[in-house]
Amino acid sequence: MDRVLLEEQLRELPIVQYEFFETASLTFSQRVRAVCQSDCPRYGTSWACPPAVGTVEECRARCLTYPRVLLLATMSEVADIADLEGTLEARADHEEITRQVNGLLRDQGVETYPLSTESCAICQQCTYPEGPCRHPDRMFPCVESHGVLLTDTMERFGMDFQAGGNVVTWFSLILYRD
Ligand code: SF4
16 A cells, blocks of 8 residues: 555545554453444344444454554534534435545555445435345444444544534444455
């Protein structure tokens, strides 16, 4: 991978922070999966979410076949951060940036496995569980669906979920192998 070229391209995008690191340093936790199951209305409704993505151990094993990670963070300002629906609509720009960066890596012949925010929203109605995913190449499972405890990684790089006011910080992990 030509990292110098990639970093030049990253600096042209509205990314507030990016970090490269080893996949082995990610923390996978069954507790994250338990929160998906108990707190998220998307649990069991999408190919991008558990249980469709597999067990945490299966997700971890899949992730570790990609030895490196590129973490991306973007920010967006919303009208009212307490309005969950409105806030989630604002993630479209972050998803597009994740898609662009994933494309930049793939243009270099790098194999990638992107994990992004929340749940897939490409189709109005997900085919899960009746039929196969309509867009497996464009669908990004969410970070938490794989049991990744992102707070550990953010602490390591001095990042914060809380930017203050109505500013939301979004994160993606693009796992990759050359
Ligand atoms: S691309 Fe469509 S079918 Fe596939 S996970 Fe997303 S919403 Fe579901």
